[in-house]
Amino acid sequence: MSGPHPVVAAARRAVWQALSDADVPTGRRLLLAVSGGSDSMALAQAVLFVAARNGFPVVSLTVDHGLRSDSRAEAEQVAEWLVQYGVEQGLVRTVDVSGPGGPEAAARTARYTALADAARSLAGTDGAPAVVLLGHTADDQAETVLLGLARGAGARSIWGMPVVGALPGAEDVIALRPLLELQREDLRDGLRSADIDWVDDPTNDLDSNWRAADGTVLRRSAIRHRVLPELSRALGPGVVGALGRTARQLRDDGTALDVWAQRESTGMGGQLAITYLRTLPVAIRTRVLRLAALAAGARAGELSTWHLAHLDDLVMGAGGGRGIDLPGGVRAVQRDGRICFDGVGLEGVDPVDRPSAGRVKGR
Template sequence: MTGPAPEVAALRVAVRSCLADVPAGSLVLVACSGGADSLALAAATAFVAQRAGLRAGAVVVDHGLQPRSDVVAAGAGRVCRALGLDPVDVVRVEVGAAGGPEAAARDARYAALDAAASRHTAQAVLLGHTLDDQAETVLLGLARGSGARSLAGMPARRGVLRRPLLDVPRTTTRAACEALGLEPWDDPTNGPAGAAAPGAHGPRPPLRSRVRHEVLPVLESVLGPGVRDALARTARQLAEDADALDLAARELLAQAQVQHDGVGAGLAVLDVGVLAGAPAAVRRRALRAALVGAGVPAGALHRSHVLAVDALVTDWHGQGAVALPGGRRAARSCGRLAVGAAEVAPPTEPGRPAASTREQ
């Protein structure tokens, strides 16, 4: 009696490890588009769940952005049911325009997945992102000049979402589908068609597809075939570093906070002396968390804003308040840094008047 193909076995091992902490009898859902990655994940999850005493279902999200997308979504749902997954939800979403088409589609998809998890009381939602997806994410982050948290790529876990295949290359998922007799759907926007040539007519493919089919092959031809593995390895290392820095930043923020209804209540009041003594990487992370906690929209908060607020701590020469997104501002006075609504007065120490332009 022969065992499964090596690629099938590798996926099952990855899913089994990912679900090891999920209590027996719990429901896990697979986000399945019908593509090779998510289809192979669905098959592996169906196999593992049955033997681990878990229930497994699927969520198919129809973004409605391509002709006959409803037909593709319905087909993916049928395949998931044939694999033994239950329940299987096929959900149509409305994709907005905020952040561009890729970001808007992602936001709509994740909202649908969160809703499905809540609706079915699922313990986890599994996503089919592979090592190749992680490498592309890191490369895109490098091109944007992002920091360590962004370069750490996609996390293996965030809330109810889990990514069991981040160490599995895309070639493995395709080989697993072939071994299992599954016919994946190939999203035309993920292909090289139209990646193109200057002056070509029609819409250009998504940026990630161009990185996949144009940029990474060039890097591999110059640097060697291990570029994807190296980028994914970099993500794992940076994730560890970013976790440590984030922990240190949380501890610093707790030490610097001087007002009980501060961070998280729409107003942060912090001790400048405590902040100034911390390493820059930790201090700036703490400041960013304080700004978001005081109501600055995270998506609109850029490094330039954080650096301007940081200058109130480390390069103080009497400068005025820093205007921030969301109608917030940061101001320093009497050794205190306050972040809050624009109309909030600069902070003062107990028993001392506010300074006008310079600390007293």
């Protein structure tokens, strides 16, 4: 008797490895995020196999974004499929995607909020939320890296997504992405080998009526249908995997730098002496400044590379009590040979020396 399709076996191994890496105890409930697309159906196929053999109860959640008249019925159909395949319960939640930040960001925020709420509602007797499993693939990782490159927001923006991490916007909820090294077309071959259906969401197409805030094609759809195919034609079929490997290497290096910066920050005990900060490599110094700004109340999601560059200019530039305002009502200033953070905005400190939002002089 032949075994499973090779990609099906690989997906099962990846699920088990992710559960092991996250130290998920047997008996912890797993929450599958399943849209009904091929990626999430391949995830469900692998997770249900592993869970049944290792004592993990599984619930699924299908989020209906309400973007099409038939989207609710489609979501309920997906939930029924999953119950047939073996989940304890197939949940469906309809969300509002009219929030700020453009349609893609609003939909993503609404989706993660629904997942976080469901994970908490499925907490075990120890109070720990269910572990969320997401069906992001190597293709999604490549798209994420390219989006980060286009934004020019620094190395952290092209780390890509982690296999094990917190669910975005919900630090108390573990999220696993076990399929990040497997490609979409291969996973579809695995689904076909097991006669498992999936649905194709037309909102992801280039001609979808769902557009970016400026009326153009959604950024991720443009990368998926235009940029990555063109890169593959120009550079060869290994582009997707290469982008994923690059992201993983950058994440490993960046994590090591974060650990070093945390040790420096702890050793300084909150006293950010300018003379000592100047002895640190810029990659460590800016991380120390970022940690201090966050501890003072700066908003992480809005603290940009622009802010960090100008914080660093406070350290490396001339003295004179200069300062910079940060998101969250926090102000960083030079004071008595140190970098200090005040939650006082513009009041009570010397006028800010604000370079333009470009290259910092002397850098």
